[in-house]
Each structure stands twice: as C-alpha cells, then as structure tokens.
Amino acid sequence: MRYPILALLAFLPLVQGCVPLVVGGAAATTAMVANDRRTVGTMTEDENIEVRVAGRLRDRYGNDLNVSPTSYNRTVLLTGQAPDAKTRTEAETIARSVQNVRNVFNEIAVAGASSLTSRSNDSIITSKVKGRLVDSGKVNAIHIKVVTDNGIVYLMGLVNKTEADAATEVARTTSGVQKVVRAFEYIN
Secondary structure (H helix, E strand, O other), X not given: OHHHHHHHHHHHHHXXXXXXHHHHHXXXXXXXXXXXXXXXXXXXXXXXXXXXXXXXHHHHHOOOOEEEEEEEOOEXXXXXXXXXXXXXXXXXXXXXXXXXXXXXXXXXXXXXXXXXXXXXXXXXXXXXHHHHHHHHOOOOHHHOXXXXXXXXXXXXXXXXXXXXXXXXXXXXXXXXXXXXXXXXXXXX
C-alpha cells in the first residue's frame, strides 16, 4: 500500500510544472479569441461546419476522396483532389447543403490523391507562411487563415485591402509556394 503513495509523491513535482503551461495556454487562447474579428459563436460555428462537411463527405465517399474543408466566417474552402469533375461538383453541393454555410470556394483539383510527401511539404509551407506573417508586422496573423494544398497557398480572413495585400505578398515570397489564392472577406 505504501508504494503507490510513494509513486504519487514522486510524480507530484512533475505535474506542478504543467500548471503554468495550462494557464499560459488558456491566456494565449483568450488573447487569440479577443483579437479575432469573428464572434465566439462564429468561431464555434466554423469548427462545427468543418466537422459536418468532412463527415458528410466521408459518409458519401469513404476514403475515395481526398478533400479537406476549411471554414472561416461560415465560408467553406474545399481543397484536395477528386477522381473526376462529377465528384468535385458533388462535394461542393454537399458543402453548400450544410446548415449555416454562406459561401463555398471549390478549389478541389481533379487528380489522384496527393502523396504523404506532398502533404508534409504543404504543412511546412503553411508553418513558414504563418511565421512570416507574424514576423512581418504588417498584418495581425490572427486575422489570416492559411491553408496549403499541393504548394498552393489559400488565404482566408476578415481583412481590409491593405492587410490582404500584405498577407498576399508574404505568402507569395515564401519559399515553396507555387501560387497564392485569396479567399478573403473584405471589411472597411
């Protein structure tokens, strides 16, 4: 009976180090929410839209479709690959049918599924663009959603023209980026 207590006591100092991380993470999340131009309700709805669109696509196509939905301010960006034009169009129709979706950008390529290497490169490009947005100081990175597929960077967000131009320039001049597509919603 004594050994579990000793193990717990030995583990306790390790757990205490996690408290600042949890509190710090909560503070960072609060700051992000406070600076986002979307309401908390809209941010939650965007997450729900992504889950519903992905679920409906998975229910309809199983693993035969490599499409990722991204929602920002209830506008859905569809990226990835479909085996044919009919499937591409059907995926858009499915996304449009989800409750509270206002608009759909269908950027699905008619092609075979991208490789794991290509998807890994896309993740690296997304990270580089996000980092460079922060470093640029010309736009608040919280206002920009960055999605990369097959070297093409898609930029979403609620931005003014100056912010859109700055974010586009950062993305365009990031190594590995083949093309930049703006899917912004403009504010005054």
